[in-house]
Amino acid sequence: MPSDVQEKWLMPVDEESFVAVRQAFSKRCPEKVPGALGPKERVYLYYAAKELFEGRGAMVELGAFLGASSQALMGGLTDNPCAAASSSKLHTFDIFYYDDSWGQQEITKLYNIVSGQPFLDKYRENLAPFIDRIVIHQTDILKVSGFDEGIELLFVDVAKTEEILVHISDVFLPQLQVGGYCLNQDFFMTGLSYIKSFTEFFADYFEFFDPGCDATLVMRLVKKWDVSPDRMRDYIALSLEDKMSLHKRLNTRFGGDRQQVLGESLKNMSAPFVTEKMINHGR
Numbered sequence: 001m002p003s004d005v006q007e008k009w010l011m012p013v014d015e016e017s018f019v020a021v022r023q024a025f026s027k028r029c030p031e032k033v034p035g036a037l038g039p040k041e042r043v044y045l046y047y048a049a050k051e052l053f054e055g056r057g058a059m060v061e062l063g064a065f066l067g068a069s070s071q072a073l074m075g076g077l078t079d080n081p082c083a084a085a086s087s088s089k090l091h092t093f094d095i096f097y098y099d100d101s102w103g104q105q106e107i108t109k110l111y112n113i114v115s116g117q118p119f120l121d122k123y124r125e126n127l128a129p130f131i132d133r134i135v136i137h138q139t140d141i142l143k144v145s146g147f148d149e150g151i152e153l154l155f156v157d158v159a160k161t162e163e164i165l166v167h168i169s170d171v172f173l174p175q176l177q178v179g180g181y182c183l184n185q186d187f188f189m190t191g192l193s194y195i196k197s198f199t200e201f202f203a204d205y206f207e208f209f210d211p212g213c214d215a216t217l218v219m220r221l222v223k224k225w226d227v228s229p230d231r232m233r234d235y236i237a238l239s240l241e242d243k244m245s246l247h248k249r250l251n252t253r254f255g256g257d258r259q260q261v262l263g264e265s266l267k268n269m270s271a272p273f274v275t276e277k278m279i280n281h282g283r
């Protein structure tokens, strides 16, 4: 592992440094966009875009909602001292149509957004200070067939089904640069248990860092994502028992408070929901 890991704050940080980053973020973005994102995660995203991102590749966000994560990433990009980075754009992918089943009613009430209605105009308003530097891809993520730039930082907050997770891995992970970061917002939570079995199955592609910021796990790619369709089908064909064993093994990687949330996630693991498309993956 490179010696700059601590310096680059990939590991849990002391309170003092955290407060300093939070203050810089607040200065850049005094009004926070409402969102499905914890307060510490916002600070971490700001930090990652400001300090970890070097502008060697694209910054991509999957799952933007009203723009809370976009704001934190754009705030960090703007304050990034490296010219190549601070002039970079953020590519954001979202369907931008609200569905009540996400359980975000408190926020959507604020904006008068109702189920089945688009909310891209609200996103644009919320991101107004940065909008010229955001490339908006309004689409169902399952319909995205490719992304042709190398990716240095990938923020994932859309893997709400295993099919989406597999699709993201097909389309975006092959573009992630070795040494690039995947910030997985759906990780330290008691649901979406398949994300944990999937992560463990492909664990040799990543180094893992827990910045101690809400649900986000930071993964750094250590070798080219070259997972073949056969290998992905091996994963897809796993039984519930196999996936639970993987989840159990993954849990041993993390200590402290994380044990409890990952333990609950393991208990919540349900039988794999495998679609036709997944069975025929890559064929």
Ligand SMILES: C[S@@+](CC[C@H](N)C(=O)[O-])C[C@H]1O[C@@H](n2cnc3c(N)ncnc32)[C@H](O)[C@@H]1O
Binding pocket: 034, 035, 036, 037, 062, 063, 064, 065, 066, 067, 068, 069, 070, 093, 094, 095, 096, 097, 098, 139, 140, 141, 142, 157, 158, 160, 164
């Ligand atoms: C948890 S929210 C993202 C929260 C956001 N990162 C924030 O900071 O508030 C998940 C997002 O995924 C999007 N989404 C869900 N399914 C999708 C799909 N199939 N294709 C594209 N976007 C999708 C939703 O529109 C929603 O904005």
